Structures are given as structure tokens and as C-alpha cells.
Amino acid sequence: MMLPLEGVKVVDFSTLLPGPLCTLLMAEAGANVIKVEKPSGGDEMRSYVPKAGPDAVNFGMLNRGKRSTVLDLKSQTGREAAMTLIDEADVLVEQFRPGVMARLGLGFDAVRARNPRLIYCSITAFGQSGPKAAMAAHDLNCLAQTGMLALSAGIDGAPVLPPALIGDIAGGAYPAMMNILLALRQREQTGVGSRLDISMADGLFTLMYWAIGKGTNTGEWPKPAAEFVTGGNARYxxxxxxxxxxxxxxxxxxxxxxxxxxxxxxxxxxxxxxxxxxxxxxxxxxxxxxxxxxxxxxxxxxxxxxxxxxxxxxxxENRHFIERGLLDRKVRMPGGELIAALPVPLAGALRTEAPILDAPALGASKPRFAYDP
CATH class of the missing domain: 3.30.1540.10 (formyl-coa transferase, domain 3)
Structure with missing residues (x-):
């Protein structure tokens, strides 16, 4: 069967986790994803540890099934090559600070004039507007500024460092994927693309529905280690x-x-x-x-x-997850090493059946969607 995103062309300017995870989901569902990387080392995630060959395991897990092209967006030649990619694309994903893409001549208004069908998705910590829009922030900062980190505090009152990057994934990558799919569906109906402003901080409030419900309706704001599902209940x-x-x-x-x-x-x-x-x-x-x-x-x-x-x-190592095939799929790293593929929440019928897909070597592809011979 044809994969749901076959034929969809995605140009990915993002790095690290939120954008790359979003485009990983799209690639697994059949999209043609080209990752645009900087000349000096590419995505910073490549340098992380542990490594499998020259690149980080984290990079391989998040970029399986994509291709990499190197463009210097500070040069006219690089920007022109990027615009050529964008002209053909169905989806653009970027996570620069607000205004950076516009200063490069690749902002929404500039590209919409050339490709009105484009879905332009920006993922940032605090969104494209508002007093915090330009603030430098990572996942932990988003949790701290939305009240979520305070709710994680133990009996001693000290917030607990979460073991997962909740803002990046639940506030960034997943909402981005969901909104891109909705925008593609809307484009089928209208023929035009859209601008998607994904704020990781905004997405975190959805996860605190119970706390918001209590505070806004009773005036009694939840206290850490004292509420129904945060430590105050013997039943949880x-x-x-x-x-x-x-x-x-x-x-x-x-x-x-x-x-x-x-x-x-x-x-x-x-x-x-x-x-x-x-x-x-x-x-x-x-x-x-x-x-x-x-x-x-x-x-x-x-x-x-x-x-x-x-x-x-x-x-x-639990038999349940082994039988579910959670780690059956593999990533072939640029040096040929095989590592476990990242388990992703896509139904088997909606993603590639290929047991092994490659992580892209830096700049291995030309800046075009047609596969290189």
C-alpha cells in the first residue's frame, strides 16, 4: 500500500530535537525529507555522545530515512539554493528564533509569493509573537516558565529535573506534526498553504488540564506534592x-x-x-x-x-515490548554501523516497512528533491 505521505516534499531547516523528530515522523510515513545543514559540522546533534562511527547515535535515531544537503544560508548562493528547494516543497520546517528566516530572505511572506501551496511550520520556545518570543530557551526553560516544573516539586519543595524533554516532544514535535497534517488536509480543500506558529510553551499548558481546571474555576491553585495526581493521593x-x-x-x-x-x-x-x-x-x-x-x-x-x-x-528486555517489536528496526549510520531505530508512535500500517534505513552523511545529497543517481 502507498504510504500516507508519499509524494510530500519536506525541506527541514531544524536542528537538535523538536523539528528533526517531527520530520522523522513524516519520513517514516513516506515523505521525502531533505535536511538542510550548515557547512561547519552540520546539525549540532551530530557531535553528541555516544557515537556510532563519526556521528552521534542521537543524530542517527532522529534523522533516519532523510537526506542531507549542506547550504551556507549566509551566502547568496546558499540562499538561492534553499529557495529552489522551497519552490518545490510542500512543507517547510524551521526552528530559528523569530525573524531569522526573514532576515535570510526565506521568511513566510517571501516564500509564499513564490510557493502559495507551502505549509510553513516554525517551532520555537515561546512562539512568533509576545514579550517572550525572542528569549533564548530550551526545554527546561519552557517547563519553568509555564508552571509545569513547579508542579514537579517533591515534599521538600525542590522541582525535579524531568527525565524526558517534555517541551521539545509533547509541546513541539508532536503538535507540529499534527498541525502539518491538518494543514495538508486543508490545502486539499482550499489549494493554498498556511503559516504554522508552534510554541513549545503553549503546548505544555494542554498537559496541565487538571491543574488549570482547578485553579481557574476554584481559585485554589495546585500545590506540588499535594494534589490528586502529584503526591497528595494515596491512590496515585x-x-x-x-x-x-x-x-x-x-x-x-x-x-x-x-x-x-x-x-x-x-x-x-x-x-x-x-x-x-x-x-x-x-x-x-x-x-x-x-x-x-x-x-x-x-x-x-x-x-x-x-x-x-x-x-x-x-x-x-521485557517480553511484552520485545514481542511488540519496539527495537526491531535499525538505522544504518554513515559509517555502516547499525543502531536501534527510535520507536515512534506511528501505526505499522502508516509507516515504512523497511527494517533498515540510513541516517544521512553530512551533505551527501544535492539540494534537490529528485534522488541523486
Whole structure:
């Protein structure tokens, strides 16, 4: 079957994570993606560690199935070559600070005059307008400025450094992909392209729906380590076990809570509120009396939404994820090394079946969408 984005041409000026992940999803769905890189070393992600050959593993995982061309956008020749690519493109993705593309002569107004069907997608920390638009920022800064980082604080009040780049992915790459697909659909109806302003910070507020709902409607703003899903509820909690392990317990519904209290040997708590501090203290004491494995064995065949906290290595070795084929696909690095491909949230029927795709060598392709002979 034809892949959903076959025939779609994407010119990608982005670097690091948000834009490259967005265009990776498009490439996996069949799009022809050309990555425009700077002459001096290309995408900075190439220099990261660990490496597989000359380039970083991170780069290979995020740029599988794309091609790379080198253009000096500070030169007239480079800008003209870029404009030639844009003339043919269906989608442009960039994540420079607001105004940079315009100063290069590649801004939306300039390219729309030549290619009115283009979907022009800009991904930035705080968007194209507003007092923070020009602020230099990374993922952590977006989390800090939207209230999300404050909500991650533990009992001691100190925010916890997240283990995932939430702003880049959930606030940037995923909304960009979603809006590009909607814009392509709209173009089918209207015949014209559109300008997409993707703010990673804006996207983070969607993830805090419960906190916004409480604060704006009651005037009582959520406190860290004290709310329904952030530490204040015995029914949604991480409990320490006797061997220093942890149990992740989320028996929110009454049925699950009854099962949970029965397994831990405290059925009398089944009618008590999880928001009662004494309930959380009692459950904590009971869980602390056994090892993580012992509790995992007890909950194994019980519907109580309670599992042992495991590490990434153990998770990837778990039979469930192995049978799901999470790491079956590979990336061939420019030096020939094979690494695991990044698992992406695309249904198998909508993405390439190729088990191995190449990560592009820097500047290996000419600045054109036709595949080089």
C-alpha cells in the first residue's frame, strides 16, 4: 500500500530535537525529507555522545530515512539554493528564533509569493509573537516558565529535573506534526498553504488540564506534592519498599482501590479517601514492610493498577515490548554501523516497512528533491 505521505516534499531547516523528530515522523510515513545543514559540522546533534562511527547515535535515531544537503544560508548562493528547494516543497520546517528566516530572505511572506501551496511550520520556545518570543530557551526553560516544573516539586519543595524533554516532544514535535497534517488536509480543500506558529510553551499548558481546571474555576491553585495526581493521593502514589525499590500504585477507581487494599492487608481502607493523610501514611508503612518483587508477585494477576518501578534496560528486555517489536528496526549510520531505530508512535500500517534505513552523511545529497543517481 502507498504510504500516507508519499509524494510530500519536506525541506527541514531544524536542528537538535523538536523539528528533526517531527520530520522523522513524516519520513517514516513516506515523505521525502531533505535536511538542510550548515557547512561547519552540520546539525549540532551530530557531535553528541555516544557515537556510532563519526556521528552521534542521537543524530542517527532522529534523522533516519532523510537526506542531507549542506547550504551556507549566509551566502547568496546558499540562499538561492534553499529557495529552489522551497519552490518545490510542500512543507517547510524551521526552528530559528523569530525573524531569522526573514532576515535570510526565506521568511513566510517571501516564500509564499513564490510557493502559495507551502505549509510553513516554525517551532520555537515561546512562539512568533509576545514579550517572550525572542528569549533564548530550551526545554527546561519552557517547563519553568509555564508552571509545569513547579508542579514537579517533591515534599521538600525542590522541582525535579524531568527525565524526558517534555517541551521539545509533547509541546513541539508532536503538535507540529499534527498541525502539518491538518494543514495538508486543508490545502486539499482550499489549494493554498498556511503559516504554522508552534510554541513549545503553549503546548505544555494542554498537559496541565487538571491543574488549570482547578485553579481557574476554584481559585485554589495546585500545590506540588499535594494534589490528586502529584503526591497528595494515596491512590496515585509511588511507595518505597523494604529493599529500596519502589511500587507505582494508581488504583484510582473504586474497584481497583478495593483490590489494592485487600492485597496489602488493609481492607478497612477501602471506604476511606485516598486524600486522607493518615491513609497514605498507613499504606506507606505496609508497602515498606516487603520487597518490591514480593509486592509485584502479589499484584501480578490482580486488577489494581499497581506495578514495580523498573529501569529502562529492564523495560526494553521485557517480553511484552520485545514481542511488540519496539527495537526491531535499525538505522544504518554513515559509517555502516547499525543502531536501534527510535520507536515512534506511528501505526505499522502508516509507516515504512523497511527494517533498515540510513541516517544521512553530512551533505551527501544535492539540494534537490529528485534522488541523486
Amino acid at each position: 502514589q509511588i511507595y518505597r519498599t523494604s529493599d529500596g525499590g519502589y511500587l507505582a500504585a494508581a488504583p484510582l477507581e473504586e474497584t481497583f482501590w478495593r483490590n489494592f487494599t485487600r492485597v496489602i492487608g488493609a481492607p478497612e481502607l477501602a471506604t476511606r479517601s485516598g486524600l486522607d493523610t493518615s491513609v497514605k501514611e498507613r499504606v506507606s508503612a505496609l508497602i515498606a514492610s516487603e520487597t518490591a518483587k514480593a509486592w509485584a508477585d502479589r499484584f501480578k494477576n490482580v486488577d489494581a493498577c499497581t506495578v514495580r518501578v523498573i529501569g529502562l534496560e529492564e523495560a526494553l
